[in-house]
Amino acid sequence: MNATDVMEVVRESIIVTLKIGGPIMIISMVVGLVISLFQALTQIQEMTLTFVPKVVIVFGVLLLLMPFMLATLVTFTQELADRIIGMGAS
Template structure:
């Protein structure tokens, strides 16, 4: 059924790598949205302006800028991970 590489340790390692990849790709975007949201919330609390669009528009712009700046790096990381998975398929199938 499975090859000699398909062990519990291999599956756990693969799941761990996938979770770390997800965190490293989503981390900068989520941190940017969190930081911008925190700054806007403090400004809204001090000025008592409670407009929802004031909260969302800067987050969208910030996330877009982060994706523009880090998009190529994120794509390269995802491609390398996928290539490694595909390269291991012959070892798994054996």
């Protein structure tokens, strides 16, 4: 295995990480921004108002995106295993 193969695996792993974590982080950021805007407009400074909706929405998004996330991880793992097997055969 040379440096090009290592860089390719690292690049693919970063892309998979972004595919899996990106949507959740974006949704969490948007929800936090909306809640902060609501708090600024109404001057309500309740700590649970920021925490509870974020947790509920992120949990819902995780449930909704779980098949996509699992499929992405399975595909990456299979490709990585195929590379490892290919290295052993040559």
